[in-house]
Amino acid sequence: MNEKRGLPSVGVFVCRCGVNIGGFLDTPALVEYAKTLPGVVFAKENLYTCSESGTAEIKKAIQENDIQRVVVAACTPLTHEPLFRAICQEAGVNPYLFEFVNIREHCSWAHMKEGEEATKKAKDLIRMGVARAIELEPLESIEAEVEPSALVIGGGISGLVAAASLAERGFRVALVEREGELGGMLRHLYKLYPSDVPAEEVLKPWRDKVIDNPLVDLYLESEVISVKGYIGNYDVVIKSPEKEIPLKAGVIILATGAQLWEPPEGLYGYNKKDVITQLELESLLMKGKLKADKVVMIQCVGAMSPERSYCSRICCVTAIKNAILIKELNTAASVHILYRQMQAYGDEYESYLRRAKELGVRFVNFSPEQSPVVENQQVKVYHQLLGRELTLPFDLLVLSTPLVTQRGSEALATLLKVPIDQDGFFLEAHIKLRPLDFSTDGIYLCGCAHYPADVGEAVSQALGAASRASIHLTRGYIKVEPIVSSLIDEKLCQGCGLCAGLCPYGAIEMVDTSEGKKARIISVACKGCGICAASCYCQAIRLSHYTREQLEAQIRALLSA
Amino acid sequence: MLDAGRHPNIKILAYSEVQGLEGKAGDFTVQYLKKARYIKEEVCTACGACAEKCPIKADNDFEMGLKKRKAIYIYFPQGIPAVYTIDPEHCPMILKGKCGLCAKLCQAGAIDYEQKDEKKTLHVGAVIVATGVTQFDPSVVTEYGYGRIKNVITGLEYERLISASGPTKGHLYRPSDEKLAKRVAYIQCVGSRSLKYKDYCSSVCCMYAIKDAMLAREHDEEAESYIFYSDFRVMGKRYQQYRLRGAEDYGIKYIRGRVAEIIEDAEGNPVLWYEDTRTRQVKSLTVDMVVLCSAAVPSKGVEQLAEVLGIELTPNRFVKTDPFHPTDTTVPGIFVCGFCQNPKDIAESVSQASGAASRAAGLLGITSSGKRTVA
Numbered sequence: 001m002n003e004k005r006g007l008p009s010v011g012v013f014v015c016r017c018g019v020n021i022g023g024f025l026d027t028p029a030l031v032e033y034a035k036t037l038p039g040v041v042f043a044k045e046n047l048y049t050c051s052e053s054g055t056a057e058i059k060k061a062i063q064e065n066d067i068q069r070v071v072v073a074a075c076t077p078l079t080h081e082p083l084f085r086a087i088c089q090e091a092g093v094n095p096y097l098f099e100f101v102n103i104r105e106h107c108s109w110a111h112m113k114e115g116e117e118a119t120k121k122a123k124d125l126i127r128m129g130v131a132r133a134i135e136l137e138p139l140e141s142i143e144a145e146v147e148p149s150a151l152v153i154g155g156g157i158s159g160l161v162a163a164a165s166l167a168e169r170g171f172r173v174a175l176v177e178r179e180g181e182l183g184g185m186l187r188h189l190y191k192l193y194p195s196d197v198p199a200e201e202v203l204k205p206w207r208d209k210v211i212d213n214p215l216v217d218l219y220l221e222s223e224v225i226s227v228k229g230y231i232g233n234y235d236v237v238i239k240s241p242e243k244e245i246p247l248k249a250g251v252i253i254l255a256t257g258a259q260l261w262e263p264p265e266g267l268y269g270y271n272k273k274d275v276i277t278q279l280e281l282e283s284l285l286m287k288g289k290l291k292a293d294k295v296v297m298i299q300c301v302g303a304m305s306p307e308r309s310y311c312s313r314i315c316c317v318t319a320i321k322n323a324i325l326i327k328e329l330n331t332a333a334s335v336h337i338l339y340r341q342m343q344a345y346g347d348e349y350e351s352y353l354r355r356a357k358e359l360g361v362r363f364v365n366f367s368p369e370q371s372p373v374v375e376n377q378q379v380k381v382y383h384q385l386l387g388r389e390l391t392l393p394f395d396l397l398v399l400s401t402p403l404v405t406q407r408g409s410e411a412l413a414t415l416l417k418v419p420i421d422q423d424g425f426f427l428e429a430h431i432k433l434r435p436l437d438f439s440t441d442g443i444y445l446c447g448c449a450h451y452p453a454d455v456g457e458a459v460s461q462a463l464g465a466a467s468r469a470s471i472h473l474t475r476g477y478i479k480v481e482p483i484v485s486s487l488i489d490e491k492l493c494q495g496c497g498l499c500a501g502l503c504p505y506g507a508i509e510m511v512d513t514s515e516g517k518k519a520r521i522i523s524v525a526c527k528g529c530g531i532c533a534a535s536c537y538c539q540a541i542r543l544s545h546y547t548r549e550q551l552e553a554q555i556r557a558l559l560s561a
Numbered sequence: 562m563l564d565a566g567r568h569p570n571i572k573i574l575a576y577s578e579v580q581g582l583e584g585k586a587g588d589f590t591v592q593y594l595k596k597a598r599y600i601k602e603e604v605c606t607a608c609g610a611c612a613e614k615c616p617i618k619a620d621n622d623f624e625m626g627l628k629k630r631k632a633i634y635i636y637f638p639q640g641i642p643a644v645y646t647i648d649p650e651h652c653p654m655i656l657k658g659k660c661g662l663c664a665k666l667c668q669a670g671a672i673d674y675e676q677k678d679e680k681k682t683l684h685v686g687a688v689i690v691a692t693g694v695t696q697f698d699p700s701v702v703t704e705y706g707y708g709r710i711k712n713v714i715t716g717l718e719y720e721r722l723i724s725a726s727g728p729t730k731g732h733l734y735r736p737s738d739e740k741l742a743k744r745v746a747y748i749q750c751v752g753s754r755s756l757k758y759k760d761y762c763s764s765v766c767c768m769y770a771i772k773d774a775m776l777a778r779e780h781d782e783e784a785e786s787y788i789f790y791s792d793f794r795v796m797g798k799r800y801q802q803y804r805l806r807g808a809e810d811y812g813i814k815y816i817r818g819r820v821a822e823i824i825e826d827a828e829g830n831p832v833l834w835y836e837d838t839r840t841r842q843v844k845s846l847t848v849d850m851v852v853l854c855s856a857a858v859p860s861k862g863v864e865q866l867a868e869v870l871g872i873e874l875t876p877n878r879f880v881k882t883d884p885f886h887p888t889d890t891t892v893p894g895i896f897v898c899g900f901c902q903n904p905k906d907i908a909e910s911v912s913q914a915s916g917a918a919s920r921a922a923g924l925l926g927i928t929s930s931g932k933r934t935v936a
Contacts, residue, residue, distance in 0.1 A: 018638060018725060018726035019725050019726060019730050019731070020725050020726070023725065023730060047638060048638050048639055050563065050639065051607075051638060051639050051640075051643055052566065052607065052641060052642060052643030053606065053607035053608070053643045056606065056607075056643075083563055083567075086567065165919055165923060168923045169922060169923055169926075169927065169928045170926075170928035171928070192884075192885070194884055195884055197885075202885045304795075304801055309801055309802055309805065310798075310799070310800075310801050310802065311795045311796050311800065311801045313796040313797070316796075341792045341793045341794070341795060342792040343792070343794060343795070343796040344762060344792075345762045345764040345794050345796055345904065346761065346762060346764050346903045346904050346905070347761045347875055347877050347879045347903045347904060348761070348875075348884075348903075349762070350754055350760055350761045350762050351760060351761070354760075367839070384838070384839055385838050385841070387841050421799075423799075425798070431798065431799065431908060432906075432907040432908050432911065433907075433911060434911075435908040435909075435911055435912050436911075436912055436915060446912075450798070451797075451798040455884070455885055456884045456885055456887045457887070457909065459885055459886065459887060459916075460887045460888060460909070460912055460913045460916045461912045461916070462916075463888060463915070463916030463917075463919040463920060464911075464912040464913065464914070464915030464916040464918075464919060465915070466919050467915040467916065467918045467919035467922065468915055470919070470922065474922075474927060474928065
């Protein structure tokens with residue numbers, strides 16, 4: 001305890017973040033300023049507070065100065081709060097007695113050219129942080145059991161791999177597939193690039209692993225119609241042709257794939273006969289019914305365009321593969337691929353592209369401003385690199401159309417309360433660092449539901465999603481951040497139900513009590529967003545870590561300058 | 562990195578190399594060499610007093626040689642573990658027993674000039690290879706003048722220049738005269754997609770060039786960027802949108818064409834001669850600086866590692882996998898993830914890393930640990 005003022009002792013650590021902060025703000029002045037604030041018994045700057053040496057200094061200071069509240073003025077809580085909380089805990093200070101002040105994004109980066117003013121602002125923020133820190137309360141994380149089973153939605157290659165991988169680890173899996181058979185898109189494909197093995201050969205072992213597995217409960221011709229609950233404890237209802245089946249799951253993996261965009265009748269003469277999609281070509285090849293001597297393929301039909309701005313990733317190599325297969329069947333056939341940007345990435349696809357060229361497949365580069373024109377069994381295209389128009393007669397025109405969001409994705413997104421991006425694919429928690437997670441804990445993502453992927457990539461993601469999901473299943477319990485809402489006093493609640501209606505996470509239910517209807521908050525499902533506390537007319541709900549007292553102290557400190 | 566460094570189940574063996582492997586899936590014995598740092602790791606507090614006074618300077622590898630470091634150094638400020646290392650090739654005490662200043666300065670008593678490399682063994686059930694990538698040395702592509710024309714740099718060197726914690730504190734001072742580079746050209750496929758050097762596509766250069774150019778514009782409103790490419794590889798999630806944003810919001814000029822030659826004018830400006838394949842004209846462009854986005858190649862030493870582990874590599878020296886089992890090497894129990902398996906971006910590497918972990922966990926039979934009592 002801070003003897004002088006009867007306040008808890010506060011330690012303030014100012015980070016230079018190399019030059020990110022130190023290059024713009026007067027950090028020594030911030031340290032001196034912090035020392036003048038009520039409650040502060042220790043203040044110091046570090047080159048990188050997050051480095052091993054920086055965190056060691058925090059621990060040392062806590063122990064040597066009996067610090068009870070830790071304030072770090074550095075970067076963003078998004079990336080570094082967990083670290084500093086853990087450091088506090090390791091040094092014996094409750095992790096929720098830590099306050100983060102962002103003087104990088106909010107000061108040095110935002111006001112790079114106004115160092116003096118930005119330093120002033122940083123002082124304000126530090127003063128506010130210290131004031132709030134004094135009001136913080138220790139919190140203990142909330143734990144809940146995890147049902148050791150998974151729900152996998154989608155029985156294509158991604159879903160099969162994810163299910164097989166979890167079952168291999170000994171977890172029970174419910175695999176739900178809308179169609180009457182497993183296999184998804186691969187059932188409709190002939191051979192797969194780059195090794196030209198039949199799709200069925202790749203599919204079969206995974207399908208067998210799932211079908212023969214006593215730990216996998218298979219629900220074909222079934223759909224998920226209800227999902228309630230939260231990580232570790234989902235109540236799911238599956239609708240099969242016969243009945244509705246309720247089941248429990250600890251985690252959910254979404255592997256619903258994508259579908260091929262079918263062009264409108266007449267686009268480039270699309271007629272499903274001599275103007276077809278790549279998928280229809282796969283079917284001709286599979287049935288051995290391909291009869292064509294003059295084949296033209298057009299890439300990016302309906303993709304990289306104003307209505308669908310993304311590149312669908314797999315179409316270029318798919319076209320290369322099918323061109324090779326056609327040339328191998330009929331060396332005399334002419335095959336032209338009309339492309340915009342050839343996506344032959346990675347270790348193998350360039351050599352695959354070269355193989356197609358060696359076999360005599362012709363590649364024609366066109367620009368979207370001068371798209372090919374189809375008339376009278378001919379494609380007219382301006383070859384950008386030759387600088388002249390080519391006329392290519394065809395007896396088969398193949399349109400490479402993009403993979404688009406799966407039918408029913410929006411309904412599923414609503415059911416699971418997970419987001420969809422502008423292109424209709426499911427939106428992961430972080431594009432780089434958490435590609436297989438949703439921001440809602442307990443739900444994971446893999447395969448083409450995330451974004452078009454080839455089979456190898458989908459397998460890799462499915463194994464990965466299984467790994468992410470298995471972390472909670474293996475542990476058997478989850479720890480939830482204790483920043484949650486709670487009823488201050490049940491008597492204050494009038495049972496209006498506004499909070500339950502507004503809660504985006506389904507974390508509030510209305511229950512009947514002897515005193516009438518009352519709100520009941522499921523802490524383990526609560527994400528601490530505070531909507532309920534802010535909207536409660538009776539001020540019956542309190543959000544821990546963001547209490548009225550804490551926020552008021554912060555505001556008062558701002559105004560006290 | 563910090564997460565891994567702090568995780569109770571992860572033991573980091575930095576500055577170490579795998580030298581031998583015996584056994585089989587589920588039961589491997591690994592021999593590794595723990596190289597001498599000449600520092601007692603558990604004693605060093607990384608205070609930096611040693612490096613401050615060390616009189617010897619050497620090229621800083623982390624800064625791509627754009628900056629010097631001392632003979633006692635920390636690889637980079639946020640590095641894990643935060644421990645100093647003595648560079649035995651430059652330290653006069655190690656070389657000829659003269660100096661010893663750092664030992665006198667070190668309050669913790671962490672300096673140990675007598676430390677030796679140690680051979681150690683480790684028992685593990687599974688091995689994951691994640692040795693990553695480095696950049697192809699473009700000096701062999703003589704027409705681009707790397708190493709001869711000062712203002713021609715590599716993508717990795719650019720990363721250091723544009724970094725706020727780098728040698729120029731994020732200012733694009735070009736190497737020849739430290740003038741701010743305002744017009745920068747980025748050349749794709751230097752040594753990649755080439756039958757002469759590397760025949761594959763590195764998968765990430767198109768996109769990082771856009772990022773580099775965006776950063777240049779964010780640092781300097783007058784920055785102009787030109788990206789020379791042959792096919793823009795935009796196959797990742799939201800890549801094409803990023804590319805469009807680069808042109809619309811950052812004024813990046815995308816020029817389809819391979820640069821034939823770079824020469825240097827009297828002011829040290831690189832002059833690029835190229836064919837704009839969209840107009841089929843031969844043109845030239847004078848810029849302040851050129852960034853060569855040269856091929857990403859598997860890290861140094863991958864052949865030796867492959868030999869030690871007994872795993873196969875592809876002709877391009879990536880770790881060989883079946884296309885449909887991308888996390889399994891040719892040896893059971895040895896898994897792989899990241900760029901060393903196939904060129905890929907961060908998100909794919911992260912996904913595949915989880916995938917490789919999944920395979921290893923499956924092999925090791927890591928399953929439900931049983932219910933824990935819940936408070």
